[in-house]
Amino acid sequence: MAQGARRVSLSLDYADAWDQVSCAELAAGLHEAGAVWMDRFRRGEAIPLDPLHTKILTHLKGGIPCPRRCLLAGQEWAVAPSGRIYPCAQMIQQDCRDDLVIGHVDHGIDPERVAELQRMKDRAEATCADCALRDRCQSHCGCRHLRLGGELGAITATLCETESAFIQAADDVAAELFAEQCPAFIDFYFRRAWSPSARAELTALRRSRDAV
Numbered sequence: 297m298a299q300g301a302r303r304v305s306l307s308l309d310y311a312d313a314w315d316q317v318s319c320a321e322l323a324a325g326l327h328e329a330g331a332v333w334m335d336r337f338r339r340g341e342a343i344p345l346d347p348l349h350t351k352i353l354t355h356l357k358g359g360i361p362c363p364r365r366c367l368l369a370g371q372e373w374a375v376a377p378s379g380r381i382y383p384c385a386q387m388i389q390q391d392c393r394d395d396l397v398i399g400h401v402d403h404g405i406d407p408e409r410v411a412e413l414q415r416m417k418d419r420a421e422a423t424c425a426d427c428a429l430r431d432r433c434q435s436h437c438g439c440r441h442l443r444l445g446g447e448l449g450a451i452t453a454t455l456c457e458t459e460s461a462f463i464q465a466a467d468d469v470a471a472e473l474f475a476e477q478c479p480a481f482i483d484f485y486f487r488r489a490w491s492p493s494a495r496a497e498l499t500a501l502r503r504s505r506d507a508v
C-alpha cells in the first residue's frame with residue numbers, strides 16, 4: 297500500500313498443508329494486515345484490501361450477491377490445451393483429473409456430467425445451511441473443496457477456520473473504524489451507492505442451484 301497500490305488482494309495457498317497452527321498464524325497475520333489497512337484509512341486513503349474488503353461488503357449487502365456465488369460450470373468453462381473442458385480454470389492443473397472433465401471442444405459439454413458435479417458440490421450447502429456465516433462465506437467454491445478436502449462438496453475445518461478468520465478480521469477493522477467515524481472509511485462504505493450486480497437484487501441470496 298505504501299508503494300501506491302490502488303488495490304491489494306491476499307490469496308491463500310489452499311494446496312499447502314494446513315493445521316491449527318497455520319490457521320492461528322493466518323488469523324494473527326490478518327490482524328496485522330488489518331492494522332496496516334486501518335492506518336491507511338486514517339490517513340484518508342481508501343484502498344480495498346481483499347478479501348477483507350469483500351467481507352465488509354457481504355455485511356453491508358446482506359450476503360454475497362447471486363451472480364458472485366459459484367455455479368460450477370453454470371456460466372463459464374475452462375479449456376485445457378488438450379481440448380478437455382473443466383468447470384473452472386483452477387481445476388485444470390496438470391489436466392489429469394478425468395473425474396472433473398465436463399466435455400471436449402470437439403464434441404461439446406456433457407450436461408449430465410455438469411449436473412453430477414454440481415450435485416456433488418452442493419452437498420456443502422447442507423453442511424453450511426445452519427451456519428451464521430454462511431452468506432458471507434466462500435464455502436460454495438468447489439476448488440477449495442478439492443484443494444482442502446480432496447472432493448467436491450467436502451467442507452473441512454480448515455475452510456471454516458480460514459473463512460472465519462477473514463470475516464473476523466474484516467469485522468474487527470469495520471467495527472473500529474466505524475466507532476471512530478473515520479471519514480475515509482465512512483465515505484468509502486457508507487456514502488456511496490453500491491450498484492446492485494447485474495441480474496440480481498443485492499440481498500436476493502440463493503442456494504447455488506436456485507437460479508439455474
Ligand code: SF4
Pocket residue numbers: 423424427428429430431433434435451455456457459460
Ligand atoms: S464457516 Fe464453515 S460451516 Fe460456516 S458457512 Fe463457512 S464453511 Fe460452512
Ligand code: SF4
Pocket residue numbers: 366367368383384385386436437438439440
Ligand atoms: S470453483 Fe471456486 S475458483 Fe472455481 S469458479 Fe467456482 S468459486 Fe471460482
